[in-house]
Amino acid sequence: MAGNRVGVVGVGQTHHRAARKDVSMAGLVREAAIEALEDADMTWSDIDAVVIGKAPDMFEGVAMPELYLSDALGAVGKPMMRVHTAGSVGGSTSIVAAKLVAAGIHERVLTVAYEKQSESNATWGLSVPMPFAAPLVAGAGGYFAPLIRAYMYRSGAPRHIGHLVAVKDRLAALRNPKAHLHLPDIDLKTVEESFLLWDPLRYLDVCPSSDGAMAMVLGSEKVADASAGSVAWVHGMAMRSEPTMFARRDQINPQAGKDCAKDVYAQAGITNPRDDFDCAEVYVPFSWYEPMWLENLGFCAEGDGWKLTEAGATAPDGDIPWNPSGGVLSSNPIGASGMVRFGEAAQQVRGRAADYQVELRTGKALGHAYGGGSQFFSMWVVGRDKPA
Amino acid sequence: MRDVAVISFVQSAVARDAVHNEVEMLVPTLHAAMAESGIPKNEIGFVCSGSLDYLQGGPFAFVSGLDAVGAWPPMRESHVEMDAAWALYEAWVAIQTGEVDSALVYGFGKSSTGDLHEIMTLQYDPYYVAPLWPSMVDVSAMQARAYLDASGRHEDELAEVAARAQRNGRSNPYAVRAGDVNANDVLAQPVTHDPLRDADIAPITDGTAAVVLAAGELARSRCERPAWIRGLDHRIEAHSLGVRDLTTSESTRAAAAAAGVAAGEIDIAELHAQFSHEELMLAEAIGLTANTVINPSGGPLASNPVMSAGLIRIGEVARRIWSGEAGRGVAHATSGPCLQQNLVCVLESDH
Numbered sequence: 001m002a003g004n005r006v007g008v009v010g011v012g013q014t015h016h017r018a019a020r021k022d023v024s025m026a027g028l029v030r031e032a033a034i035e036a037l038e039d040a041d042m043t044w045s046d047i048d049a050v051v052i053g054k055a056p057d058m059f060e061g062v063a064m065p066e067l068y069l070s071d072a073l074g075a076v077g078k079p080m081m082r083v084h085t086a087g088s089v090g091g092s093t094s095i096v097a098a099k100l101v102a103a104g105i106h107e108r109v110l111t112v113a114y115e116k117q118s119e120s121n122a123t124w125g126l127s128v129p130m131p132f133a134a135p136l137v138a139g140a141g142g143y144f145a146p147l148i149r150a151y152m153y154r155s156g157a158p159r160h161i162g163h164l165v166a167v168k169d170r171l172a173a174l175r176n177p178k179a180h181l182h183l184p185d186i187d188l189k190t191v192e193e194s195f196l197l198w199d200p201l202r203y204l205d206v207c208p209s210s211d212g213a214m215a216m217v218l219g220s221e222k223v224a225d226a227s228a229g230s231v232a233w234v235h236g237m238a239m240r241s242e243p244t245m246f247a248r249r250d251q252i253n254p255q256a257g258k259d260c261a262k263d264v265y266a267q268a269g270i271t272n273p274r275d276d277f278d279c280a281e282v283y284v285p286f287s288w289y290e291p292m293w294l295e296n297l298g299f300c301a302e303g304d305g306w307k308l309t310e311a312g313a314t315a316p317d318g319d320i321p322w323n324p325s326g327g328v329l330s331s332n333p334i335g336a337s338g339m340v341r342f343g344e345a346a347q348q349v350r351g352r353a354a355d356y357q358v359e360l361r362t363g364k365a366l367g368h369a370y371g372g373g374s375q376f377f378s379m380w381v382v383g384r385d386k387p388a
Numbered sequence: 389m390r391d392v393a394v395i396s397f398v399q400s401a402v403a404r405d406a407v408h409n410e411v412e413m414l415v416p417t418l419h420a421a422m423a424e425s426g427i428p429k430n431e432i433g434f435v436c437s438g439s440l441d442y443l444q445g446g447p448f449a450f451v452s453g454l455d456a457v458g459a460w461p462p463m464r465e466s467h468v469e470m471d472a473a474w475a476l477y478e479a480w481v482a483i484q485t486g487e488v489d490s491a492l493v494y495g496f497g498k499s500s501t502g503d504l505h506e507i508m509t510l511q512y513d514p515y516y517v518a519p520l521w522p523s524m525v526d527v528s529a530m531q532a533r534a535y536l537d538a539s540g541r542h543e544d545e546l547a548e549v550a551a552r553a554q555r556n557g558r559s560n561p562y563a564v565r566a567g568d569v570n571a572n573d574v575l576a577q578p579v580t581h582d583p584l585r586d587a588d589i590a591p592i593t594d595g596t597a598a599v600v601l602a603a604g605e606l607a608r609s610r611c612e613r614p615a616w617i618r619g620l621d622h623r624i625e626a627h628s629l630g631v632r633d634l635t636t637s638e639s640t641r642a643a644a645a646a647a648g649v650a651a652g653e654i655d656i657a658e659l660h661a662q663f664s665h666e667e668l669m670l671a672e673a674i675g676l677t678a679n680t681v682i683n684p685s686g687g688p689l690a691s692n693p694v695m696s697a698g699l700i701r702i703g704e705v706a707r708r709i710w711s712g713e714a715g716r717g718v719a720h721a722t723s724g725p726c727l728q729q730n731l732v733c734v735l736e737s738d739h
Contacts, residue, residue, distance in 0.1 A: 002485040002486040002487035003484070003485035003486055003487070024515060025514070056441050056447035056448060057440075057441050057442060057447075057469065057510075058441060058442075058447045059447075060514070061510065061514065062510060062511070062514045062518070063440065063441075063442045063507065063508070063510035063511045064440065064469055064470065064511050064723065064724070065514075066469075066470075066624075067511050067624075067627055067723065067724040067725070067728055067729065068511070068512065068513050068514065068627050069627075070624045070625070070626060070627050070728070070729075071626045071627055071628065071631075075624050076624065076625055076626050077623060077624075077625070077638075077639070077642060078623060078624065079621065079622050079623060079624070080622075080624040080729065081468060081470070081474060081477070081478065082468055082469050082470055082474075083466065083467070083468055083469075083478075084441075084450065084467055084468065084469040085450075085465075085466055085467050086448060086451060092466055096466065096478055096481075099478075099481050099482060099484075099485050099487075100481055102485045103481050103482075103484035103485045104389075104484070105481060105484065125447055126447055128445065128446045128447060130444075130445070130446045238464075239464055239465065239466060240462040240463065240464065240465070241435075241454060241459050241462060241463055241464075241465035242459050242460055242461075242462040242463075243454060243455050243458070243459050243460060244451060244452075244455070246460070254462075255461065255462050256462035259461070259462045260462075372448065372451050373451075375451075376465075
């Protein structure tokens with residue numbers, strides 16, 4: 001990884017819920033930030049800069065809300081930045097913050113991502129009709145369902161694979177008290193019988209709409225070495241983007257995702273992700289994206305992703321657990337969801353994932369986020385041990 | 389810190405572009421900036437942009453904006469929902485890590501399609517202030533009045549600033565408001581938002597801007613007289629207008645100090661002042677003297693393409709360093725109501 005070493009020294013997140021009517025937007029981000037500061041044994045005044053991210057402003061109706069949130073996040077008198085890269089934003093916000101430390105500009109950076117979806121309706125917020133453009137009016141599910149059908153056709157995956165992921169991630173979430181969805185009675189049959197939204201996606205194949213925030217404190221090597229708590233060291237971080245549409249674009253297995261994974265693996269010395277990681281927190285907002293991203297991220301050969309899912313390899317007790325926290329299928333504060341992935345990966349290698357802690361062998365985990373029309377990717381590799 | 393320079397700068401601006409959408413406005417700007425840099429697209433290390441969804445009226449302005457780049461093969465790319473001057477900051481940080489040696493930075497926005505001054509009302513605290521719908525001109529006029537009262541300055545000094553902007557704008561092909569105007573002409577205008585007149589308020593402008601940054605030897609090999617970034621810092625203040633001193637710009641002062649403005653003479657300054665009183669406040673906060681030429685381009689009072697107007701200030705200083713017109717200059721960008729957030733960039737030629 002380029003630049004100075006960076007460590008995650010504090011992580012905090014809200015209880016994700018359908019509607020956090022007990023807090024304002026400022027209250028929501030503070031809840032996560034205060035927990036991260038306490039975890040890092042720091043106070044607001046220890047922080048040098050704040051980097052905040054969220055998905056489109058239209059989800060809450062506040063333009064450039066970093067301005068309104070400067071007081072709440074203790075940023076007054078400091079540098080504050082606002083990142084927006086669509087669904088990947090939680091990941092890219094983490095990376096922008098980490099680069100401030102890697103570049104040697106700051107010692108301690110607070111990074112926060114949030115969405116308060118109950119302020120509006122994201123599906124319609126995503127589908128504003130624009131002049132001279134064909135109105136999609138589909139939301140994210142309507143956009144991705146055809147890509148999923150194309151994946152099923154291409155790979156020959158049977159129809160129940162998505163439902164397996166829907167069950168697996170919801171059962172995992174039962175061990176995560178902060179997850180939005182707790183569905184103890186879920187099984188294959190309930191998913192199969194839930195109503196059809198966008199073929200082949202049924203209601204329970206789809207992520208919820210959540211209010212929530214995630215925060216991390218990132219420190220320099222000096223800060224991390226002095227930290228009393230455990231540290232998740234950043235071993236690699238990368239972002240890649242490609243255009244939404246053009247004739248020969250593979251929207252099912254996008255090149256930008258493959259390039260991003262290759263870059264971050266090279267930085268972190270990952271040669272066989274299935275063996276080299278103890279777990280992965282991957283942005284799976286629709287159940288079928290687990291097998292699709294297993295292939296895109298090189299955990300198996302192209303066409304084999306669904307076989308790993310079907311064999312239980314990605315379950316918490318499988319050989320490569322994916323989303324032991326319950327994932328995006330169990331909590332989806334959109335703008336924060338990527339940072340939740342990055343932060344949950346960090347918690348795993350810090351040994352701080354409580355009831356959903358995986359066994360640490362290599363001490364390395366992957367955090368992943370994607371956005372737009374499967375075109376924006378951000379990833380990092382975190383490790384228990386300091387990078388060489 | 390690595391030496392990083394601005395090696396290319398291209399802008400576009402018109403009062404109202406009724407023909408092109410944002411992507412169409414961006415294409416010529418981006419490709420001219422890359423051509424001017426001498427760095428082919430596939431060798432640009434990093435791409436970062438600044439835009440505002442609420443200007444476009446849709447949720448992902450930057451996604452279609454990326455189509456103008458032609459991001460294929462996939463690129464290292466990011467976006468800030470801030471003026472593109474902060475995109476330049478993010479790109480400068482990426483170069484500082486050593487990950488990349490060059491970056492394309494751009495900003496874009498069409499203010500003419502909506503009511504800019506009302507749209508910016510959505511920046512306020514959504515619970516207590518935004519529901520009152522004060523436009524950005526309303527609150528800035530209150531700041532102007534508070535500043536005049538506190539500083540002992542007078543409206544004719546605002547008029548001097550506004551008139552000079554239009555006179556300087558005559559040599560700027562992207563000025564949408566320019567002319568042989570003096571302070572009396574401005575004072576003859578009716579006061580629309582006490583103490584401000586039309587000429588004191590930045591004109592509605594549609595436009596784009598792009599800059600290419602390069603590090604060390606790459607910059608030297610592509611540019612005869614690179615404009616080196618010698619200091620770059622930004623700070624934010626409290627949001628609530630009731631809890632900060634509106635008569636001074638503390639965050640600009642802090643950013644200027646951290647950027648090392650005081651380390652030498654300043655030949656020129658390009659200030660992102662959208663109201664004439666802001667230029668006076670910013671010059672004070674940065675510590676500029678009569679020796680500095682302020683807003684030789686005319687500044688935002690002559691041309692104000694929102695979301696790139698801050699980046700344009702950096703470009704306007706850089707091109708005067710390339711030409712030898714200036715040896716050291718300061719560029720400033722702002723975000724938020726009443727100068728809430730400010731960025732200061734010090735640019736220098738090789739000595």
